Amino acid sequence: MNIFLHELRAYRKSTIIWSISLTLIVVFYLSLYPSFAHDAEEFTKILEGYPEAIRNAIGINLGGFFTILGFYCFPLSFITLCGAIQAMNLGTSIVSKEVREKTADFLLTKPVTRTRILTSKLLAVLTAIVLTNIVYLAAASIMAFQVKTEDFSFKLFIMLSLTLFFVQLIFLALGLIISVIVSKLKSVLTVSLGTVFAFYFLGMLSSTSGEEAKRYISPFKYFDTAYIMKHASYESSFLIAGAIIIILAIVASYFVYTKKDIHAV
Amino acid sequence: MNVIEIKNLTKTYGKARGITDISFNVEQGEIFGFIGPNGAGKSTTIRTLLSLIYPTSGSATIFGKDCIQFAPEIKKEIGYLPSEVFYYDNMKVKDLLKYSASFYKKDCTKRIKELAEIMDLDLNKKIDDLSLGNKKKVGIVQGLLHEPKLIILDEPTSGLDPLMQQKFFDILEEENKKGATILFSSHILSEVQRLCNRVAIIKEGKIVTVEKISTLKENNYKKLKIETKAPLEKDYFQISGVNKLEVNDNITSFLFRGNINTVMKKIADIEIANLWIEEPDLEEIFMHYYEKEA
Numbered sequence: 001m002n003i004f005l006h007e008l009r010a011y012r013k014s015t016i017i018w019s020i021s022l023t024l025i026v027v028f029y030l031s032l033y034p035s036f037a038h039d040a041e042e043f044t045k046i047l048e049g050y051p052e053a054i055r056n057a058i059g060i061n062l063g064g065f066f067t068i069l070g071f072y073c074f075p076l077s078f079i080t081l082c083g084a085i086q087a088m089n090l091g092t093s094i095v096s097k098e099v100r101e102k103t104a105d106f107l108l109t110k111p112v113t114r115t116r117i118l119t120s121k122l123l124a125v126l127t128a129i130v131l132t133n134i135v136y137l138a139a140a141s142i143m144a145f146q147v148k149t150e151d152f153s154f155k156l157f158i159m160l161s162l163t164l165f166f167v168q169l170i171f172l173a174l175g176l177i178i179s180v181i182v183s184k185l186k187s188v189l190t191v192s193l194g195t196v197f198a199f200y201f202l203g204m205l206s207s208t209s210g211e212e213a214k215r216y217i218s219p220f221k222y223f224d225t226a227y228i229m230k231h232a233s234y235e236s237s238f239l240i241a242g243a244i245i246i247i248l249a250i251v252a253s254y255f256v257y258t259k260k261d262i263h264a265v
Numbered sequence: 266m267n268v269i270e271i272k273n274l275t276k277t278y279g280k281a282r283g284i285t286d287i288s289f290n291v292e293q294g295e296i297f298g299f300i301g302p303n304g305a306g307k308s309t310t311i312r313t314l315l316s317l318i319y320p321t322s323g324s325a326t327i328f329g330k331d332c333i334q335f336a337p338e339i340k341k342e343i344g345y346l347p348s349e350v351f352y353y354d355n356m357k358v359k360d361l362l363k364y365s366a367s368f369y370k371k372d373c374t375k376r377i378k379e380l381a382e383i384m385d386l387d388l389n390k391k392i393d394d395l396s397l398g399n400k401k402k403v404g405i406v407q408g409l410l411h412e413p414k415l416i417i418l419d420e421p422t423s424g425l426d427p428l429m430q431q432k433f434f435d436i437l438e439e440e441n442k443k444g445a446t447i448l449f450s451s452h453i454l455s456e457v458q459r460l461c462n463r464v465a466i467i468k469e470g471k472i473v474t475v476e477k478i479s480t481l482k483e484n485n486y487k488k489l490k491i492e493t494k495a496p497l498e499k500d501y502f503q504i505s506g507v508n509k510l511e512v513n514d515n516i517t518s519f520l521f522r523g524n525i526n527t528v529m530k531k532i533a534d535i536e537i538a539n540l541w542i543e544e545p546d547l548e549e550i551f552m553h554y555y556e557k558e559a
Contacts, residue, residue, distance in 0.1 A: 002367040010353070102351035106407070109315050110368040111340040261318035264308050264347075 003107075003117060007124035010097075011090065015128040018086045019135040022079055026136065029075035030143040033068060037149045040066040053208040068144060068152050069160065073225040076160060079136075080167050080220065081200055086132065087168035088192035090125040091175020094118070095257065096185035104262050114258045122250070125172060133165045156229060163223035170219040170242050171196065173249035180253045183263070216241055266293045268415055268446040269314065273323035276309055284309050284470040286323070291448055296441055298461035298478070299450040300551070306470040307450040308348070311419050314448075315345060327415065341369060344413035348420035350404035352392050358403055359388040362410060369411040380406040383432055397424040405433060409440065416440060416447045422456060434460060454551055466554055473554050487525065490518040491532060492539040502531060 036043060044066070047055065095118075098104040107117060140161055144152070175192060179185055203218030215221040215238070222238040269291035276283035284306040291297040299307055312318045314325055316336040325332045327339045352361050366373035381388050384402045392403065401424045408416065416437070422430050437460065441447055451457050457464055458478060466473040493515050502510055506523030515538070521528055532540065 002364065006364055101353060102349070103353055105317065105345075105347045106352060106365070108317055109340060109343070109345040110365070111337045112368065113337050259319070262312070263318065264312065264349075 001120075003112070003120035004124050004127075007121050008127060011124065011128045014086075014089075015131055018082075019132045022082060022086075022132065022136045023139040025079055025082065026075055026140045027143050030068075030072070030140070030147050033071050033147045034149065036071060037066055037068075056207045067150075068148050069156055069229055072140075072144065072157065072160060073229075076163070076225065077220075080164050081196065083132070083164045083168045084171045084196045084200075084220070085192055087129055087171040088175040088196050089188055090128060091172040092179040092185060092188045092192055094121045094125060094176055094179060096179040096182075096188060099184055100186075100188075105264075108262055115254060118254060118257050122176070129165070129168050129172065133161075133168075136164065137161050153232075156232060159228055159232070159234070160225060163225070163228070166223060166239075166242060167219055169246055170222075173246040173253075176253045177249040177256075180256045180260070183260075219245070267291065267329075268293050269297075269325065269327050269448065270329075271310070271314075271323075271325040274310065274313060274320050274325055275322045276313055276318065277321050282306070282470050283321070284313075284467075287467070287470075287472050288323075289465045289472060289475050291446060293446055294441070294444060295462045296437070296447040296449060296460050298457035298464035299448060299467065300452065300454065300457050300464050301467035302452050305467045307452075307467060308419055309470075310467070311417055311448070311450060314417065315340070315343070341411075342414040344408040344411065344416045346404050346408040346416075346418045346421045348423060350400050350407075352400070352403060352407075354393045355391070357389060357391055358386065358395070361392060361403065362388070362406060365407045366410055371411060373410045376412060377406060377410050380409060380436070383436060384429065398426060398429065401425055402429070405436075409436065412440075412443075412445075414445055416445055418447065418449050420451055421449070422451070422453065430456075466551065468554070486544065487521045487528075488518070488541075488543040489521055489528065490516065490541040490543075491537055492516050494536050494538050497535065501535070502528075504528075504531065 098107060108114065137158070141154070141157065144157060171192075174195065178191060178195070179188075182191075185191060199218045200220055203215075203220035206214035206217055206221055215224075219242065222242050223234060224238075227235055267290040271290070272288050274287040275285050277285075282304075287306070287310055299310070301307055309318070313320050314327065314332050316333050319333060328342065330339055332339060356364070362373075362377050366377065377388075380386075384405060386399065386402045386406060390399075392400065395403065401421075405421070408418075418437075422433070425433060434456075437447060437449075447460075449457065449461060461478055463475065463477050464481070465475045496514055497512060497517055499512050502517060502519055504527060506521055506527070508520040508522070510519040511517070
């Protein structure tokens with residue numbers, strides 16, 4: 001419990017900043033909705049001029065773009081990108097922070113098992129992400145009700161918003177396994193930004209080609225907003241793929257971390 | 266009773282040298298010196314004892330329990346001070362020490378205050394703002410606050426001024442009197458000589474010898490310096506038991522171990538101007554161990 005609280009305190013500032021940032025983004029975008037909805041027809045014409053591949057790549061789905069849910073999908077892809085960076089940062093810092101700040105010797109010579117250390121730290125970053133999501137979801141919901149022009153399904157709104165959390169979980173697990181395997185991460189930010197953007201662009205490329213199998217390459221494409229809106233459910237094959245990645249990465253991290261040598265600095 | 270038993274401990278890192286077949290015991294209640302130059306394998310041995318790294322082969326027990334298998338249990342009674350201390354920068358000294366204490370199921374507040382007072386450490390400062398020496402003090406308090414039965418120190422004195430070193434040694438001696446066993450690794454002989462009962466000398470990952478300090482310095486080692494009236498033949502004193510023979514014009518000096526009469530007879534046969542016989546300090550004995558096998 002002491003490690004958990006200590007870690008949570010260490011992430012307090014960054015969690016607040018991320019929550020505020022994500023909230024500001026969603027508030028800003030949703031505040032544009034009323035004027036969008038107003039000029040819906042003209043916008044449709046402009047957007048129709050874009051090739052379909054590009055529209056797919058940046059996440060615009062003409063069919064429902066001018067309903068609030070359809071419009072919400074557009075900032076959501078950007079918010080998910082930011083959220084992925086936050087999660088990846090947290091994930092990679094779990095182990096690498098101790099190496100970089102050279103506090104591993106301090107923590108690992110205390111009477112606790114490595115498994116407990118990793119679990120406490122993992123739970124702490126998980127809590128940070130859950131808190132971020134709660135703040136974000138609250139702000140997004142309030143904003144959506146403020147700007148709506150017609151009624152919408154709140155259940156779908158929540159389902160769409162939760163994709164942020166799922167993508168974050170995947171990147172958290174990826175970050176963790178990277179930080180456990182790479183013994184000395186010099187800079188968390190370069191690694192996490194690099195990985196997240198690489199997957200983001202891979203995702204963009206895969207959606208232009210339209211091949212279903214390629215979507216498995218990028219976690220950003222696991223949750224197709226159009227599909228969710230149409231069927232009011234997630235695609236189970238991608239849910240399973242995501243769950244497998246998370247479980248494998250976390251189990252492997254525990255395995256490597258309990259076996260690895262902690263070298264002097 | 267042995268607090269630490271190390272049996273054939275080996276750790277290799279790819280090409281780099283680790284430690285090879287290290288065995289020695291540390292008895293309860295002693296201050297045991299672990300000495301060797303940088304890179305000889307002192308830290309590797311200590312980090313294995315603390316299960317920070319895992320041995321390639323061999324094993325070690327602390328308090329009679331395997332140091333890897335029972336690591337968390339053993340560590341309740343170990344205080345460790347690494348050679349370089351770095352702590353969570355944006356914490357206050359007080360908070361870090363509280364965090365450290367929270368791992369042990371006892372109330373350490375009183376001991377923290379005592380130690381901080383002796384070491385002259387300001388508990389309300391941020392660790393960030395501390396000098397190297399003061400960070401080291403945090404490390405000392407952190408390592409001792411739970412009154413461990415075994416104190417492991419890895420080159421602990423770097424960064425401490427002589428006055429603080431003195432206070433630190435006083436604390437260690439006091440802890441030792443209360444029953445704590447101390448493993449003290451260092452490359453500085455004088456501090457080991459001052460504090461320790463026994464030493465293990467390590468060289469290139471192997472233990473060269475384990476001896477009592479008093480035995481190391483025992484009379485069978487003599488440092489002789491002879492001034493003669495006329496230059497001596499270079500190998501006049503080249504007899505068994507003589508080490509580090511140096512001949513400079515009229516001055517001949519060497520270390521001698523063995524029956525002193527053989528040397529005295531040799532000396533009696535020549536015309537001498539002056540004669541010094543001294544016990545060598547630990548430094549020279551240490552060099553002797555190092556040069557012997559080089």
